[in-house]
Amino acid sequence: DQQVKQNSPSLSVQEGRISILNCDYTNSMFDYFLWYKKYPAEGPTFLISISSIKDKNEDGRFTVFLNKSAKHLSLHIVPSQPGDSAVYFCAASGMNRDDKIIFGKGTRLHILP
Amino acid sequence: ETGVTQSPTHLIKTRGQQVTLRCSSQSGHNTVSWYQQALGQGPQFIFQYYREEENGRGNFPPRFSGLQFPNYSSELNVNALELDDSALYLCASSGSREYNEQFFGPGTRLTVL
Numbered sequence: 001d002q003q004v005k006q007n008s009p010s011l012s013v014q015e016g017r018i019s020i021l022n023c024d025y026t027n028s029m030f031d032y033f034l035w036y037k038k039y040p041a042e043g044p045t046f047l048i049s050i051s052s053i054k055d056k057n058e059d060g061r062f063t064v065f066l067n068k069s070a071k072h073l074s075l076h077i078v079p080s081q082p083g084d085s086a087v088y089f090c091a092a093s094g095m096n097r098d099d100k101i102i103f104g105k106g107t108r109l110h111i112l113p
Numbered sequence: 114e115t116g117v118t119q120s121p122t123h124l125i126k127t128r129g130q131q132v133t134l135r136c137s138s139q140s141g142h143n144t145v146s147w148y149q150q151a152l153g154q155g156p157q158f159i160f161q162y163y164r165e166e167e168n169g170r171g172n173f174p175p176r177f178s179g180l181q182f183p184n185y186s187s188e189l190n191v192n193a194l195e196l197d198d199s200a201l202y203l204c205a206s207s208g209s210r211e212y213n214e215q216f217f218g219p220g221t222r223l224t225v226l
Contacts, residue, residue: 004155034214043117043203043217044156089155100169101146101215103155 003027004092006104014112019077021107023090026071030092034101035064035075038087047088048075051095077109085111115140117206117218125224126194134189134221136204144168145187146215147179148203156203162187191223199225 005024013019021035031052036044050057050064050073057064063076077084090104118137126132138145144163148156158171162181176192185206191198201222205215 006155036217041219043205043219046214046216049214091155100158100161100171102158103148105153105155 002104003030004090004102004104006088006090006107008107009105010108010110012110012112013080015082016079019075019080019084019109019111021075021077021088021090021109023073023075023104024071025073025092027092027102028071029094030102031095032093033064033066033073034091034093035062036089036091036103037084038089038106044089080109080111082111082113085109117204117216119202119204119218119221121221122219123222123224125226127226128194128196130194130225131190131192132194132223134191134202134204134223136187136189136206136218138185138187138204138206139216142206142208142216143185144207145181145185146205146207147187147189148205149173149198150201150203150220152200159189194225196225199223 034049035047037047038044048062066073087106087108089106091101093099093101120135146161147159150156159173160170161168165181178190181187201220203220205217207215
């Protein structure tokens, strides 16, 4: 039973355009949501996070939106750059230290020249 | 500031053998989590160590065990290896305040034949 779902295995976006990566979750107890980026042969790199008390968090070109009623979050990258080509993982957890982080399966983003 | 390091990079074992994977946490981090990432999947939480104590465990059998040392480095031990244990094993460390924002090492690729 997948608690964090990324339904698009891959996404191709033209350089300079907006990339939108989507994520759905089923567990209403999740309080904290994170996005990680992973290049081949490297570990995932933390990108941006959002707590359940917010609906938007922005960091440079990256913005995460949270819709709690729909149990949906999205990551927007504007403008998309070639270096953004990677696998993006959505993850969720509770706010307690011993709450485990649950990851989705990832979406591979290809930025086209 | 030194990042998270893992050793070895790659490992090949046969069924029934035992393996030990090692992780050095990022400087100043006291929490280490271990994940198993099978091909095409997101990282799956194995367990977490906080100040040398196990602090949460995922759905993995007891033959997966771990340790954390006073310098906060950690080991993952897997006994009686099975073919399905073939995966990328990721270690992540985090500090006291942002324990959800974990910093990952490059991983150890384990192949069980």
